[in-house]
Amino acid sequence: MKFEFYNPTRLIFGAGVLEKLGEAVRPLGGRALLVMGRGSARRSGLYDRVAGILSASGVSVVPFEGVEPNPRLDTVLRGSEAARSEGCDVVVALGGGSVMDAAKVMAAGVFYPGDLWDMMYVGPRRPRLPERALPIVTVPTLAATGSEMNDGAVITYQDLKVKAFVEAECLFPRVAVVDPELTLTVPRNQTAYGVSDIIAHVTEAYFNGVDGTPIQDSFAEGVLRAVVQWGPVAVEEGGNLEARTQVQWASVVALNGWVQVGTRGAYPVHMMEHTLSGIHDVPHGAGLAVLNPAWMRFAAPHRPERFAQFARNVFGVREEDHLTAAMRGIEALEDLLKRMGCPLTLGELGISDPDPELYARATLEVAGDREGMLRGRPGMSRLDLVGIFRSVL
Structure with missing residues (x-):
């Protein structure tokens, strides 16, 4: 057996640790693209709670909603453009695996030259992996993918109906704030x-x-x-x-x-x-x-x-x-x-x-x-x- 192991993500885990989100994000940036799904965070009041925690720590919030259960390439492109145009310097993913995956590629897309699909592993071709991304903080609301603490993401190219993945060091979240209380209302x-x-x-x-x-x-x-x-x-x-x-x-x-x-x-x-x-x-x-x-x-x-x-x-x-x-x-x-x-x-x-x-x-x-x-x-x-x-x- 021969290997290297590397995982730089700081993990904050346990019931109630959401309150530590602001102190985790503030050293990384002062304007966060807050990536979410299709509305459950707002309906449940979680968005207001998270925005309040970030604001109290001096972090302004740019909400980006609408990430699909199988996140689409065009959604990721819009997220990257939103982060760029709004001057965001950190990305916070609030949701399940799809939200976290999309947020990772959005964070890399801010700096990625050319077509984002080129970073994906598709067939025998060699992908052009991203080398830089905005700092990423993950806040999972579902226990499933493990995307909160790894360097991978899966995206769907909707026009081709092809789903592919990327793995790159810059996609590791800087911090994962994992609060099981956020999963209590999952259907x-x-x-x-x-x-x-x-x-x-x-x-x-x-x-x-x-x-x-x-x-x-x-x-x-x-x-x-x-x-x-x-x-x-x-x-x-x-x-x-x-x-x-x-x-x-x-x-x-x-x-x-x-x-x-x-x-x-x-x-x-x-x-x-x-x-x-x-x-x-x-x-x-x-x-x-x-x-x-x-x-x-x-x-x-x-x-x-x-x-x-x-x-x-x-x-x-x-x-x-x-x-x-x-x-x-x-x-x-x-x-x-x-x-x-x-x-x-x-x-x-x-x-x-x-x-x-x-x-x-x-x-x-x-x-x-x-x-x-x-x-x-x-x-x-x-x-x-x-x-x-x-x-x-």
């Missing part, structure tokens, strides 16, 4: 989709990484056990602060790089889901709930002992035969997702006209290697992808 379905997203973040590297990482395995299994325990509680008892806190912390550590360090894992399920949400604009976590168990069923026969380890250490499966245990673990995951109200088929996801052939081709066009394979363990051909998509019709 049941969005809470469940967030839990699905967290699970997929951990299982992707766990199943697709290199061998010989027992410490990271233990980290991953611990996060998964916590999510299995507390995720359904957060769904059923939305006002349970302990459950919300544990799920929020799981969201952070699931994708801040620590669980995955040294694993060099691929993310094939995410690449497949990006195709679905790029074409059909479905919720990301819901799409992962459909595809993650389906991919596991495909991959388990190739590494039954690994999937059996997951089943035994996360769900307490006792079967001695590795493949049997593996399948029991996948069934347990599906049962968990179903109990929380997540979809398990494309029909339940609301896709009435599925096209597995199209999805397979589109996935490989964006995320395939030069041999036309999707990276993972095992690697997947177009026919493999078609089979997985067909299995969830």
Whole structure:
């Protein structure tokens, strides 16, 4: 195992820490582009509260609302222009993963020369990564993506119906102010989709990484056990602060790089889901709930002992035969997702006209290697992808 690990984001975590937002932002700038979704922050009064906290610390606010659940390139372009024209010197993201992703690219777009789409990883081309961004502060209102403490962002090019990602050092938030109290009013379905997203973040590297990482395995299994325990509680008892806190912390550590360090894992399920949400604009976590168990069923026969380890250490499966245990673990995951109200088929996801052939081709066009394979363990051909998509019709 050989690696470097770097994460410069300062994390302020816990119930009530929103009150520290002003002192976190003020050293970074005095005029903030406050990036939000489609109105819930204003309706709930959270916008007024945040604006007041910032103002009391000497930070003026330029609100930017309207970021979509799958943030669009044109929205990001408008945000960058707003930050530039309004003279903003810091960006504050108040919302879920889509808001945080959009805010990161807006912050980089202020300085980026040329087409912002050029920074995205699309197919085998080499992206032109951003090298500079306005300081970014994240304030998540949903436990899901982990975007609050990493250097990644996912954006949809609406005209092409293509969803792609960027990773660059300048996109690391300077500070993440993570207050679980802000998630207490998240609707049941969005809470469940967030839990699905967290699970997929951990299982992707766990199943697709290199061998010989027992410490990271233990980290991953611990996060998964916590999510299995507390995720359904957060769904059923939305006002349970302990459950919300544990799920929020799981969201952070699931994708801040620590669980995955040294694993060099691929993310094939995410690449497949990006195709679905790029074409059909479905919720990301819901799409992962459909595809993650389906991919596991495909991959388990190739590494039954690994999937059996997951089943035994996360769900307490006792079967001695590795493949049997593996399948029991996948069934347990599906049962968990179903109990929380997540979809398990494309029909339940609301896709009435599925096209597995199209999805397979589109996935490989964006995320395939030069041999036309999707990276993972095992690697997947177009026919493999078609089979997985067909299995969830």
